Amino acid sequence: MTDMKINVHHITRVEGHGNIVVNVVNGELEQCDLAIVETPRFFEAMLKGRHYSEASHITSRICGICATGHATASLRATENALGVVPTKQTELLRKLAFFGEILDSHILHVYMLVAPDFLGVGSVIPLAKQEPEIVMRALRMKKLSGDLCAIIAGRHTHPIAMTVGGFTHYPTKEELLDIRKRFEAVRVDLKETVDLFESLDLPAFTRETEYIALRKPDEYAFIDGEIASSDGGTWPLEDYLSVTNEYLVPHSSAKHAKNKRNSYMVGALARINVNFDKLHPHAKSVAEQLGLAPVVTNPYAISVAQVVEIVHAVEESLNILDELVGNCLKWEEPVKPKRLSGEGVGAAEVPRGTLFHHYTIEDGVIQKANCVIPTGQNLANIEADMRELVPTILDKSQAEITQSLEMLVRAYDPCISCSAHLLNVEFVR
Amino acid sequence: MAQYERYIRPKVAFFDFTSCEGCQLTVLDSLQTSPELLDMIEIVEFREAMSERSNEYQIAFVEGSCTRPADEERLKTIRSTASLVIALGACAHLGGINAIKNLRPLPEVRADVYGDKADWYDTYAARPISAVIDIDGFIPGCPIDRDEFIRVVKMLLQGRQPIIPDHPLCIECKLKENVCLYLRGKICLGPIVRAGCGAICPTYGDGCEGCRGLITNPNLDSMKMVLEEHGLSFEEVEQKLSMFMAYQTAGIKSEAEGATS
Numbered sequence: 001m002t003d004m005k006i007n008v009h010h011i012t013r014v015e016g017h018g019n020i021v022v023n024v025v026n027g028e029l030e031q032c033d034l035a036i037v038e039t040p041r042f043f044e045a046m047l048k049g050r051h052y053s054e055a056s057h058i059t060s061r062i063c064g065i066c067a068t069g070h071a072t073a074s075l076r077a078t079e080n081a082l083g084v085v086p087t088k089q090t091e092l093l094r095k096l097a098f099f100g101e102i103l104d105s106h107i108l109h110v111y112m113l114v115a116p117d118f119l120g121v122g123s124v125i126p127l128a129k130q131e132p133e134i135v136m137r138a139l140r141m142k143k144l145s146g147d148l149c150a151i152i153a154g155r156h157t158h159p160i161a162m163t164v165g166g167f168t169h170y171p172t173k174e175e176l177l178d179i180r181k182r183f184e185a186v187r188v189d190l191k192e193t194v195d196l197f198e199s200l201d202l203p204a205f206t207r208e209t210e211y212i213a214l215r216k217p218d219e220y221a222f223i224d225g226e227i228a229s230s231d232g233g234t235w236p237l238e239d240y241l242s243v244t245n246e247y248l249v250p251h252s253s254a255k256h257a258k259n260k261r262n263s264y265m266v267g268a269l270a271r272i273n274v275n276f277d278k279l280h281p282h283a284k285s286v287a288e289q290l291g292l293a294p295v296v297t298n299p300y301a302i303s304v305a306q307v308v309e310i311v312h313a314v315e316e317s318l319n320i321l322d323e324l325v326g327n328c329l330k331w332e333e334p335v336k337p338k339r340l341s342g343e344g345v346g347a348a349e350v351p352r353g354t355l356f357h358h359y360t361i362e363d364g365v366i367q368k369a370n371c372v373i374p375t376g377q378n379l380a381n382i383e384a385d386m387r388e389l390v391p392t393i394l395d396k397s398q399a400e401i402t403q404s405l406e407m408l409v410r411a412y413d414p415c416i417s418c419s420a421h422l423l424n425v426e427f428v429r
Numbered sequence: 430m431a432q433y434e435r436y437i438r439p440k441v442a443f444f445d446f447t448s449c450e451g452c453q454l455t456v457l458d459s460l461q462t463s464p465e466l467l468d469m470i471e472i473v474e475f476r477e478a479m480s481e482r483s484n485e486y487q488i489a490f491v492e493g494s495c496t497r498p499a500d501e502e503r504l505k506t507i508r509s510t511a512s513l514v515i516a517l518g519a520c521a522h523l524g525g526i527n528a529i530k531n532l533r534p535l536p537e538v539r540a541d542v543y544g545d546k547a548d549w550y551d552t553y554a555a556r557p558i559s560a561v562i563d564i565d566g567f568i569p570g571c572p573i574d575r576d577e578f579i580r581v582v583k584m585l586l587q588g589r590q591p592i593i594p595d596h597p598l599c600i601e602c603k604l605k606e607n608v609c610l611y612l613r614g615k616i617c618l619g620p621i622v623r624a625g626c627g628a629i630c631p632t633y634g635d636g637c638e639g640c641r642g643l644i645t646n647p648n649l650d651s652m653k654m655v656l657e658e659h660g661l662s663f664e665e666v667e668q669k670l671s672m673f674m675a676y677q678t679a680g681i682k683s684e685a686e687g688a689t690s
Contacts, residue, residue, distance in 0.1 A: 010476060017445075040496075040539075040542065040543070040551075040552050041447065041527070042530045042538050042539075042541070042542050042552070044541060044542050045530055045533070045537075045538040045539075045541035045542050046526075046529040046530050046538075048533070048541065049532075049533070050529075051668070054672065057638065057672070058526060058529070058672065061449050061451075061525075061526045061571065062449060063449050063450075063451075064448075064449040064450045064451020064452070064453070064454045064455075064572065065450070065451075065454060067449070067451065108454075108457075112457075123475075125467070125472065128467075139460075139461045139464075142458075142461065143458075143461050143462075146458060153633070154629055154630070154632070154633035155572075155629070157449075157451040157454055157455060157572045158451060158571060158572055160629065160630050160633040160634075160635050161633040161634055161635065163635070167634075168633060168634025168635050169632075169633040169634040248543065248544075248546045
């Protein structure tokens with residue numbers, strides 16, 4: 001094949017709108033872009049002039065899938081700006097709601113968005129007819145994660161009870177015990193999930209890159225920590241701009257990022273590559289069973305890393321539930337701000353990677369806001385993967401190349417609403 | 430506007446414009462509890478969840494606001510293809526959270542996020558889809574309520590216009606026996622906002638933010654009395670209204686001024 005143009009308009013089974021554009025002339029790859037055609041969102045501009053107490057409710061609307069993650073990073077930014085130190089109980093409840101979201105998002109991605117590619121169907125709907133027990137299992141696990149978020153914050157998409165300094169509502173002991181029982185029972189589904197993903201063959205493609213994730217000394221970091229790179233080096237959260245180095249490209253309404261190399265990866269695989277030693281022992285043994293031994297350089301293995309994190313999140317949730325019940329969860333009023341002006345950065349490892357919120361607040365009103373989104377940080381890395389992959393598969397049919405590229409982009413679980421919003425394949429002809 | 434008629438397993442399509450896609454996710458969640466729905470409708474397009482696509486459908490659910498001229502053409506195509514177009518969630522129904530950017534001059538908003546590259550990205554004032562095309566109904570909320578979605582689909586299948594509550598949230602909140610948030614010193618839009626969400630925000634300790642929109646005849650005089658009783662001003666209500674109803678707030682302000690005179 002000497003000339004080929006691929007143009008996948010609005011790639012499916014991803015969150016938001018993106019196009020894949022490939023142009024091959026005389027057997028040479030001339031263009032290979034992931035165009036982000038999502039409408040610009042302007043959340044940073046929308047926060048300007050709003051009271052600090054509204055920020056987490058406004059920014060949760062950046063994304064329906066990682067609403068709890070945005071709310072968490074937003075609250076931490078505000079709290080750091082205004083000198084609020086949340087209580088231990090607040091930290092535990094936030095972590096629990098966060099695990100609910102990690103589970104919900106990862107289950108949605110590995111079962112409903114990625115698995116159809118490997119099982120040869122167009123979507124989860126025919127899959128429900130072909131393999132009903134797989135889909136029922138996914139729905140059961142997904143409902144459990146949603147219910148966990150609901151007892152803590154009211155609902156998963158756009159949490160209500162999470163506020164600056166704490167919570168406006170608390171679950172009852174009965175709710176905690178009931179969900180604990182269900183979490184214990186879900187271990188059977190976990191085993192089936194691990195077995196299913198052990199049986200799937202990932203495309204053999206590897207490309208070395210830099211992996212970035214938050215890191216904490218005593219746990220597998222999801223909220224707070226410092227920024228760590230697989231190429232070496234750590235940075236305090238306040239220095240996030242010197243890691244993300246965002247820049248604009250004309251074919252994307254989402255900003256790109258680079259640190260030590262031309263691109264880096266964030267998300268489940270980056271976290272496992274950076275924080276493997278901090279995984280729960282059960283998750284570690286599942287990683288070994290699935291052949292994930294850091295450093296893993298196959299981007300298609302992101303879904304496998306998500307399966308490992310599903311196991312980690314279930315086990316850690318059980319630990320937190322025990323701690324909350326054992327300590328007799330009590331009503332606490334949210335901790336009040338020490339001051340009404342200040343600047344703060346909040347960070348969290350949301351399902352798709354490291355998320356930063358950065359606010360400047362004066363007299364309780366937000367003057368300046370910046371959000372750095374995981375998918376934006378991954379864009380340059382996805383394109384670098386695409387550009388290395390395409391020349392190695394040019395002997396395949398256009399349909400096969402398109403499928404490989406769609407699967408690659410989908411593996412990153414891009415969240416285009418978040419990143420301005422992202423995805424379609426254009427083979428230019 | 431289309432005639433309502435009974436549909437036997439209609440083809441249903443989901444479309445998204447500027448939004449977080451949380452309402453479509455809520456639709457997926459509603460299928461967890463009501464899988465029988467898949468026997469009653471045929472979903473032919475749902476980009477977030479499936480690769481299959483179709484240009485033939487009777488019912489279109491549209492999530493998201495219209496925020497750029499190029500989106501108008503796509504909306505018009507959906508309108509001319511579908512018999513029924515239903516706005517799904519606050520962004521499509523009201524303009525919603527996206528319209529916060531309308532409160533400041535657009536060039537300023539664009540420069541804030543994209544600097545001197547602002548011209549690369551097309552945008553205009555956010556608006557509800559009803560500002561661009563006729564709609565046959567709406568499912569309010571940010572996000573939508575999953576039970577209400579199921580109820581609306583069932584009404585559409587029966588050939589009925591969907592019934593969405595048009596009484597204030599306070600009624601639902603009282604039935605839940607919640608302590609009034611004004612007694613806890615918090616602003617709540619419950620007296621003037623449409624019920625139907627089970628008063629979920631007050632139940633979880635936060636004042637109503639108005640994501641379901643105003644009832645048809647909001648009693649602003651009475652709202653002002655409640656505010657005065659608690660030493661609060663209408664400006665504080667206005668600030669809260671501007672979260673989901675920024676597209677509508679200018680009108681609300683002049684009405685409130687009218688109510689005082």
